[in-house]
Amino acid sequence: MNRRFFLKASAVSVAALARAQQPSAPVPDAIRALKPMTAGVEPITLDERRGRIEKARRLMHDQKIDAVFMERGSSLFYFTGTRAAQIAGLVIPAKGDLAWLVPASQSLPDDIKIGGSVASYPDGGTPFAAIRQALKDRGITTGRLALEEQVHFSVFDGLSQEIPAAECVNATPVTAGCRVIKSKTELALMQRAADVTIEAYRAGLTTLREGMTPAELRNNIGAAYRVLGFQGGVSVSFGKNTAFPHGSTVPQTLHEGDMILLDDGCSVDGYQSDITRAVVLGKPSARQKEIWTLERKAQDAALAAAKPGATCESVDAAARKVITDAGFGPGYKLPGLPHRTGHGIGLDIHEWTYLVKGNKTLLAPGMCFSDEPMIVTGEFGVRLEDCMYITEGGVRTFSKQSPAIDQPFG
DSSP states (O other): OOOOTTOOOOOOOHHHHHHHHSOOOOOOHHHHTOOOOOTTOOOOOHHHHHHHHHHHHHHHHHTTOOEEEEESSHHHHHHHSOOOTTOOEEEEESSSOOEEEEETTOOOOTTOOSOOEEEEEOTTSOSHHHHHHHHHHTTOSSEEEEEOTTSOHHHHHHHHHHOTTEEEEEOHHHHHHHHTSOOHHHHHHHHHHHHHHHHHHHHHHTTOOTTOOHHHHHHHHHHHHHHHTSOBOOEEEEGGGGGSTTOOOSOOOOOTTOEEEEEEOBEETTEEOOEEEEEESSSOOHHHHHHHHHHHHHHHHHHHHOOTTOBHHHHHHHHHHHHHHTTOOSTTOSSBOOSOSEEEOSSSSSEEEEESTTOOOBOOTTOEEEEOOEEEOSSOEEEOBEEEEEETTEEEESSOOOSBTTBTTO
8 A cells, every 4th residue: 555645636527627617607696695604703712722632631541542643634623723735644642742744845834823843754755753753752652552533544554563562543532532522612613504504505495496407406505605605515316316315416307396305514614514405396295295294203303312311322213213103114124214313513524423223322412413314215205404412401403493395494
């Protein structure tokens, strides 16, 4: 395996270039009328990031971990606030200052205020000797070195050879142990992301028309996000393709009576939203109303079960029971609910922990999840998704649930 894992380049497809060169479609009036929602966004403070590092160190002590290594990504951003391209990795020792892994031709960006020193390695070379030296400078030559879950295997392999006296272990008890519980500031950022997503969806759905393609609706909602001041995306499915949880590449156009699914969200200072709405173009059929209503009952059951001290699997079971009691399933069989009821959400749209059978993790205040039990029939699929967070007194949603199939936003 090539160990030059730090020198990454993004590839742009020929098709993407062709699309970029095509003239933009006119922006619908309902979208141009939107106003930016960027005012009042409070980013994570330096003090909060420092507190996260201290919590990580407490967890490292509990887990008998001497240092954590992570590459550039969500966890590094969580602890330091940077996604700078020249940062190849970060060592957080249980004691001592941070060590930033940077190629020799690069330097640490001036806007990094969290502190630490640079461990440089030759351009085009491997960084493992630099990591070993950084650990040695902090008194770590043996013990347990924990790797963040998204670190490449080549790092594990290289460090195992470079520092054979150290045991490489999983850092998830530390990284997830910090990230799974959201602060008030994080919850506020996720709330803004949800509010923006609802406004983008609301504006996008006003542009529905018979004969439009999923790409047209997707582009309209993308334009709405840009007017609102954020980057976001959406997966769009019509008719029979709504039975696929993540859509289909089969070409479609919208017809009267088609079920429509919108799914995805946006990012605010790195924090994600994830919302799904199910509507029908024109008048819904009795069958569509029946399945939509059952889906809403399953979503409600998950919310009712999501209390501090409950297990993650009990929330999944509560939603699934509503669906199986109606004659679907059982379990993950179709027609029925083909996936878990929910996932954790934060800096990543899918993160720890999951509302799924077998997960006995206890819910605690500050945890955030999607609530999205889906019902797939032979004709179409219905999914309602609103993200929720656990409080001392129960559960709250970031977005208002849909009250009816023809009222996606209340």
